[in-house]
Amino acid sequence: MEANSRSTGRLPAAFLTPGSSSFVDFLSDHQPGLLPGGRNLPPIQGVIEAPHGTTIIAVTFPGGVVLAGDRRATMGNLIAQRDMEKVFPADEYSAVGIAGSAGPAVEMVKLFQLELEHFEKVEGTRLSLEGKANRLSTMIRSNLGMAMQGLAVVPLFAGYDVDREKGRIFSYDVTGGRSEERGYAATGSGSLFARGSMKKLYREDLTEQQATTLVVQALYDAADDDSATGGPDVARRIYPIVTVITDDGFRRLTEAESSEIARSILERRMEQPDGPRAALL
Amino acid sequence: MSTPFYVSPQQAMADRAEYARKGIARGRSLVVLQFADGIVFVGENPSRALHKFSEIYDRIGFAAAGKYNEYENLRIGGVRYADLRGYTYDRDDVTARGLANVYAQTLGTIFSSSAEKPYEVELVVAEVGDSPDGDQIYRLPHDGSIVDEHGSVAVGGNAEQISTYLDQRHEDGMSLAAALRLAVQALSRDTNGTEREIPAERLEVAVLDRTRPQKRKFQRIVGSRLSRLLAERADGSAPDAGAAQDDADSTEGTDSTGGSGDTGSPSADGTDPKD
Numbered sequence: 113m114e115a116n117s118r119s120t121g122r123l124p125a126a127f128l129t130p131g132s133s134s135f136v137d138f139l140s141d142h143q144p145g146l147l148p149g150g151r152n153l154p155p156i157q158g159v160i161e162a163p164h165g166t167t168i169i170a171v172t173f174p175g176g177v178v179l180a181g182d183r184r185a186t187m188g189n190l191i192a193q194r195d196m197e198k199v200f201p202a203d204e205y206s207a208v209g210i211a212g213s214a215g216p217a218v219e220m221v222k223l224f225q226l227e228l229e230h231f232e233k234v235e236g237t238r239l240s241l242e243g244k245a246n247r248l249s250t251m252i253r254s255n256l257g258m259a260m261q262g263l264a265v266v267p268l269f270a271g272y273d274v275d276r277e278k279g280r281i282f283s284y285d286v287t288g289g290r291s292e293e294r295g296y297a298a299t300g301s302g303s304l305f306a307r308g309s310m311k312k313l314y315r316e317d318l319t320e321q322q323a324t325t326l327v328v329q330a331l332y333d334a335a336d337d338d339s340a341t342g343g344p345d346v347a348r349r350i351y352p353i354v355t356v357i358t359d360d361g362f363r364r365l366t367e368a369e370s371s372e373i374a375r376s377i378l379e380r381r382m383e384q385p386d387g388p389r390a391a392l393l
Numbered sequence: 394m395s396t397p398f399y400v401s402p403q404q405a406m407a408d409r410a411e412y413a414r415k416g417i418a419r420g421r422s423l424v425v426l427q428f429a430d431g432i433v434f435v436g437e438n439p440s441r442a443l444h445k446f447s448e449i450y451d452r453i454g455f456a457a458a459g460k461y462n463e464y465e466n467l468r469i470g471g472v473r474y475a476d477l478r479g480y481t482y483d484r485d486d487v488t489a490r491g492l493a494n495v496y497a498q499t500l501g502t503i504f505s506s507s508a509e510k511p512y513e514v515e516l517v518v519a520e521v522g523d524s525p526d527g528d529q530i531y532r533l534p535h536d537g538s539i540v541d542e543h544g545s546v547a548v549g550g551n552a553e554q555i556s557t558y559l560d561q562r563h564e565d566g567m568s569l570a571a572a573l574r575l576a577v578q579a580l581s582r583d584t585n586g587t588e589r590e591i592p593a594e595r596l597e598v599a600v601l602d603r604t605r606p607q608k609r610k611f612q613r614i615v616g617s618r619l620s621r622l623l624a625e626r627a628d629g630s631a632p633d634a635g636a637a638q639d640d641a642d643s644t645e646g647t648d649s650t651g652g653s654g655d656t657g658s659p660s661a662d663g664t665d666p667k668d
Contacts, residue, residue, distance in 0.1 A: 130469075
């Protein structure tokens with residue numbers, strides 16, 4: 113650590129120079145090597161074999177938003193990890209779920225959390241939800257070099273907008289392109305199936321409890337058809353991570369709560385393997 | 394070319410120290426006290442936006458008296474130091490002791506370099522532990538020395554008198570309300586011994602509360618929660634008349650975020666007039 117290894121032990125000039133409230137900006141001036149985008153990568157042929165995270169989904173309901181993810185990480189056709197965490201609180205009123213290369217993605221989340229916290233401490237106020245979403249966009253863009261070599265990170269960002277008093281979802285592509293989603297969104301390899309499932313189940317007037325059930329249903333459907341997405345693992349007691357963000361802030365469902373939802377869904381699927389039916393007309 | 398006057402090093406240092414002390418003395422004093430559930434920061438501050446106390450990291454708080462732009466600069470340097478350290482190693486590796494050392498070195502280098510004007514600041518760096526034994530409070534005067542404090546500490550112009558007052562009255566394991574009341578009593582005594590009233594709107598209060606479930610323990614106490622704590626009587630019971638409670642209710646209207654979402658406050662429930 114620079115601050116300590118210098119002989120005088122005093123804060124280096126960069127620390128005391130007035131500058132922006134962004135931790136990433138500070139790092140890029142002071143220690144660019146610590147930034148994911150600041151590293152020089154050697155030219156690599158082909159795709160790097162690294163664990164990949166898969167399906168993340170989000171659903172809004174009046175008063176908040178639910179963000180959930182399965183637990184499986186895959187490396188090629190192997191299951192690299194069964195209990196991976198892919199949904200993280202970004203700050204008190206927002207959360208980010210990650211699909212894509214696990215290593216860079218987790219690093220980016222860590223940096224993103226720090227970026228928001230740093231701004232909050234320096235400025236004394238929180239960033240707007242829009243500001244947080246834009247900040248994440250910039251960080252993904254700086255990862256483009258790694259994305260071109262197969263280490264793509266595709267997050268899904270959800271939060272409670274304190275000013276507009278509603279939950280909002282933002283999805284991203286590898287180039288940092290940002291789009292706000294209405295109602296529900298999914299990212300990752302199982303997202304096609306999850307999106308189809310949510311399209312049939314989603315309504316605008318869901319309660320919080322219905323929304324958390326909906327995301328687990330959709331994750332089940334994703335796991336049903338996508339080999340890289342893990343379903344609820346009853347034997348090992350590994351259940352999807354479900355988080356809820358309302359004006360009370362971020363809350364992650366306890367294992368007891370998510371296992372109860374998963375178990376009741378499993379029970380119904382024993383009788384009806386394809387899940388709840390939507391009306392034809 | 395004229396010959397410069399000789400000034401002995403002792404005299405130069407004494408001059409610089411006096412310069413810094415005078416600058417600090419122009420600011421209002423503030424106090425930092427241990428209470429049962431953590432550490433409370435209390436100061437008189439008419440500004441709502443320019444804070445004397447702030448969060449540095451999860452368990453570490455910062456308080457400063459003196460020249461605003463100088464301590465603000467040090468505060469941001471500290472936030473950058475802590476965030477960078479936590480990012481490179483782990484959140485647990487950011488400690489008040491490490492931060493206090495860096496501040497001490499920084500202040501000391503500035504103080505003893507003749508090229509720079511000494512900083513007119515006095516800092517307190519405090520870290521709340523899992524139990525009162527784990528609490529750490531460091532006071533950093535303008536010259537870069539570092540003092541490990543226990544129980545209570547005051548910094549600023551009137552610090553010595555306030556410290557003596559606090560030392561005689563501070564006890565371990567005080568409730569938040571009792572500690573807050575003691576702090577306000579200490580701050581409202583003038584140098585000539587007379588007391589004046591500091592209204593709640595002019596107080597800046599923050600705590601490092603070890604009972605908070607979140608990782609980040611720093612919290613500002615504002616609005617109705619502050620009035621409620623100030624109104625609470627010494628024995629921990631509700632205030633005698635409805636007047637204090639009406640006051641608390643009226644502030645609640647203007648600052649609805651103040652009292653909401655607070656957890657772990659042992660005294661917050663004791664003042665409901667409906668019970």
